[in-house]
Amino acid sequence: MHKNTSVKALPEIEFWFEFASNYSYLSVMRIEELARLYQVKIKWCPFLLGPIFKSLGWNTSPFVLQKNKGDYVWQDMARQAKKYGLAWTQPTQFPRSALLPMRVAAAYINVSWIADFCKAIMHINFVRDSDIDSATVVHQVLSDLALDANLILRDMESDGNKIKLRQQTELAMTKKIFGAPSFIVEGQLFWGDDRLEDALHFARGVYERN
Amino acid sequence: MHKNTSVKALPEIEFWFEFASNYSYLSVMRIEELARLYQVKIKWCPFLLGPIFKSLGWNTSPFVLQKNKGDYVWQDMARQAKKYGLAWTQPTQFPRSALLPMRVAAAYINVSWIADFCKAIMHINFVRDSDIDSATVVHQVLSDLALDANLILRDMESDGNKIKLRQQTELAMTKKIFGAPSFIVEGQLFWGDDRLEDALHFARGVYERN
Numbered sequence: 001m002h003k004n005t006s007v008k009a010l011p012e013i014e015f016w017f018e019f020a021s022n023y024s025y026l027s028v029m030r031i032e033e034l035a036r037l038y039q040v041k042i043k044w045c046p047f048l049l050g051p052i053f054k055s056l057g058w059n060t061s062p063f064v065l066q067k068n069k070g071d072y073v074w075q076d077m078a079r080q081a082k083k084y085g086l087a088w089t090q091p092t093q094f095p096r097s098a099l100l101p102m103r104v105a106a107a108y109i110n111v112s113w114i115a116d117f118c119k120a121i122m123h124i125n126f127v128r129d130s131d132i133d134s135a136t137v138v139h140q141v142l143s144d145l146a147l148d149a150n151l152i153l154r155d156m157e158s159d160g161n162k163i164k165l166r167q168q169t170e171l172a173m174t175k176k177i178f179g180a181p182s183f184i185v186e187g188q189l190f191w192g193d194d195r196l197e198d199a200l201h202f203a204r205g206v207y208e209r210n
Numbered sequence: 211m212h213k214n215t216s217v218k219a220l221p222e223i224e225f226w227f228e229f230a231s232n233y234s235y236l237s238v239m240r241i242e243e244l245a246r247l248y249q250v251k252i253k254w255c256p257f258l259l260g261p262i263f264k265s266l267g268w269n270t271s272p273f274v275l276q277k278n279k280g281d282y283v284w285q286d287m288a289r290q291a292k293k294y295g296l297a298w299t300q301p302t303q304f305p306r307s308a309l310l311p312m313r314v315a316a317a318y319i320n321v322s323w324i325a326d327f328c329k330a331i332m333h334i335n336f337v338r339d340s341d342i343d344s345a346t347v348v349h350q351v352l353s354d355l356a357l358d359a360n361l362i363l364r365d366m367e368s369d370g371n372k373i374k375l376r377q378q379t380e381l382a383m384t385k386k387i388f389g390a391p392s393f394i395v396e397g398q399l400f401w402g403d404d405r406l407e408d409a410l411h412f413a414r415g416v417y418e419r420n
């Protein structure tokens with residue numbers, strides 16, 4: 001009787017990010033507000049950049065390997081953060097190891113606190129300029145979110161949870177992702193924080209046409 | 211008597227570009243209108259990307275060397291061109307040799323027809339999908355601009371003119387440019403067509419403050 005009154009599901013954007021990645025920092029801080037504005041659902045997709053860089057023959061970030069590009073990136077980041085009204089400290093260590101918090105993110109993709117967790121970890125790396133790959137730090141972040149940090153950290157030791165992040169990274173490679181942040185909407189890849197608005201705009205356009 | 215009525219010179223943006231570079235195509239087509247809007251003077255700065263890539267150990271564009279990034283770039287270019295309302299054809303040869311038209315650009319940086327010349331060459335490469343590094347093609351472009359093509363092409367054979375492009379490329383390296391397009395405003399480097407508006411905004415801000 002009410003066939004035409006069904007509500008369409010919101011379009012979805014896959015958000016592929018890395019806690020070690022400075023341009024991912026911008027997107028982690030910006031995406032929630034923008035996704036609300038465009039009425040697009042975010043699918044959080046943590047993955048490791050390291051194995052992708054390795055497949056290109058690099059042993060670290062291109063921002064370290066290419067000196068001029070690396071110098072530029074920190075000027076650019078300061079300007080971009082200012083443009084978006086985000087706090088920013090040039091990290092004294094880059095890229096920072098992020099395995100443990102990345103594992104937590106991969107294990108809890110679908111929970112309500114994923115955005116807050118990601119923002120808190122990014123804040124520690126790129127505003128407080130502190131290490132993020134330690135049980136102490138992750139415990140504190142989880143506790144601040146009123147979560148059972150001991151339980152979650154114990155879970156991270158299980159093979160099942162370790163494998164989740166590896167699977168995410170393999171999935172990223174299957175999807176031909178080559179850098180972070182990346183966004184995928186209806187199979188279309190968008191690379192870089194600069195393309196976040198384009199990706200959301202595309203998602204909205206697909207939604208309107210359907 | 212009229213000390214305070216002197217007109218301030220417009221702020222200047224250095225526009226570093228390469229005819230072989232697809233993202234330079236976007237900026238060559240966009241910069242005039244935007245510079246008028248922001249009231250910023252353009253300094254046209256052609257340079258060769260090849261020697262810069264070579265200094266990084268690459269024998270061609272990273273879009274060729276990195277397969278996934280290369281595949282992505284053509285999707286991205288189609289979307290960006292559509293966004294900006296620009297004609298676009300994915301080149302069947304990339305990157306195209308551009309030495310002769312680059313030499314002409316380097317020799318005629320300060321003439322009134324530099325923008326039209328650059329747009330015409332870019333159009334041949336990225337809309338008509340044709341070679342640009344030939345005397346026939348450059349002759350036609352110059353003639354279409356009602357210029358003495360024979361005279362200009364004869365001039366390109368002189369060592370003085372050959373050296374100009376080499377000097378531009380060396381200057382780009384001194385300025386730590388690592389890709390194209392790049393923009394420099396008051397010593398600040400901005401990389402990529404995505405940063406054109408930021409660079410112009412920065413130039414305007416410097417002007418307002420002075």
